[in-house]
Amino acid sequence: MHKAINYLCASAMLLFAAGALYAQSKQQPLTIAKQGSFMIGGSVITEQGSFDLNNALKPQGQTFHGDHAYVFYQIPVKAHKLPLVFLHGAGQSKKTWESTPDGRDGFQHIFLRKGFSVYLLDQPRRGDAGRSTASVAITPTPDEQFWFTQFRIGNYPDYFPDVQFPRDSVSLEQFFRQMTPNTGAFDGAIVADACSEIFNKIGNGILVTHSQGGGPGWLTAIRNDKVKAVVAYEPYSGFVFPENELPQPIKSTGLFGELKGIGIPMNDFLKLTKIPIVVYYGDNIAKEPTLTWNKDHWRSGLEMARIWAATINKHGGNATVVHLPEIGIYGNTHFLFSDLNNMEVADLLSKWLKEKGLDK
Template identity: 30%
Template sequence: MSNVSLRSIRSHFFGGATTQVQGLPVQDRTVAGGTARPVDMNGTYSVGQMYAMHYALAQPRFPLPVLLWHGGGMTGAQWEATPDGRPGWLWGLLEAGFDVWVCDAPERGRASWAMFPEIYPSAPIFRSHEEAWDVFRVGPAGGYPGASHADTQFPVEHFDQFARQFVPRWLDHNEMALAAYDELIAAVGPCIVLGHSQGGGHAGHAALRHPDLVRAVVTVEPTGMPIPIPAAASPADTPQLMLWGDYLDRSPLWSTYRQSAEAYVQALRERGAPVTVLDLPAVGVHGNSHACMSDRNSDEVLAHIVAWLSATSSRSSRLSQPLEK
């Protein structure tokens, strides 16, 4: 691991709104082991905001920052370290010379969430170990905790450490998340968005919503891509890379997700957009789970992404705008 010299590390909140809660009974509660006191939860609340940590290099080698957007039921922690304790893609991108923003979408990690049903009308869903084993393609459905794919790159012995990242999420708040990402992009300016799973779908939407600011997109096994692409959208100038791991043919769920993503790719290509699809098994990289940033060969996978970004930066004027100091 090489040294990285940072100019600053700063945390930010973007998006959200204020709302009122009225009519709740005042409770007589013991707080932090003290004496009982009235707890009145009526009042004004901030909801829908996202959290972002900005890592600014002392001497970046690339002109645009990378925004890291996590998947569903996850947080920005997925980029910071692997379940077996190695540096995550955050560090790898900093080493490569990119400024990086690590984001927690609304309701995730340090972004907090709101009470329900007083503010959110519905309750969140939660991800069990059993579901994650299947959804992240660590092993076949029903295989938790012992039956993993024979040649998996996922560090199976550290699966429980991986599962500690899981957080609740609401299924009907995509627009809330996109609105917060809108504010983030407006504040950051020209940027590269790298999104995983649900975050990949958000990245696809962001490219359509901000064609002037989102200069390149990397989606890692994305879900929820914007299909059909609105007729008024103009994504043709935005280079995009879509990456896929292994075992998709063993998962009906992921076969469906990939078909939807391929429809998005085809729609972009019909408009002349520069889209690259990187199928890891097709280039000799086998065994990757849905969480390839957590796999044992995560550095190898990231090297493919950095190589694409480097090549794209060298030939695209959209990625050559100098960083503001």
């Protein structure tokens, strides 16, 4: 009976995906006014000495440019005033926001069709921005079943009964293959520096982050007043608080242990109260402490996000945390924006942007 139910659910998901792909194929052509790419931010290492043309492989007198971000952008015809700048999460790249694992439009194309310019970035030391000033050993350690579980697709090998992730093997393989390693240690400050430089280059815009990108996202908004709003999908680490208002760590059976806030000067924290912020979380997150470690990990993240938003609002800010099951949207994984219902998730964000006057 259990296998039969799983088969019916999988079949229904495949039909849903096929219908979505068919609907997309009937859309009008998307017209792009301009697109391109650039590197931004980073640092330069210079080796002492003089460059010797006859010994050109020696480092003396030579330079090494690294720790920059890579940015690919597209600007539609008659674009809204504020572009969307997309920052990925851990183990990911700009691919996060492109086509979904089962081939549907990701947020890149969905929001282009909604009239927004989109800037997709690979953070320093990741993807197309892989030139790192810090060395690291990259070991091919099998870990994909962990990530399947950590990202709440299910408890491997089982999918969650209501999950909004396609259950065919091709989509799962595509999902696994989009993961990419750090080419140097993750450094939130370096990521925030590069993100801030993007806004210096393009002007005012809206920052959209995912997961590990949440922490650098807050730092970017603190450093640069050209960030006019922040949208965060399932941030976990990096929540910043006034130094004298740090909450108690939240204990969890998640594999990364208890979750702590980060103290920063009050003057910096207050900059987050000047812009609208919205944070979204998906489904299959525990309501109470549990030994099911993936659900408990994200329980602590959701709980910390609510404490954080309440602290911002206490100081006059405008932060909202939305847990999708509480508003009747079920089954979303850690990758809400590429799930089977990502159009519904995108429409929710569109409504928020309109409410805040950010879609002019």
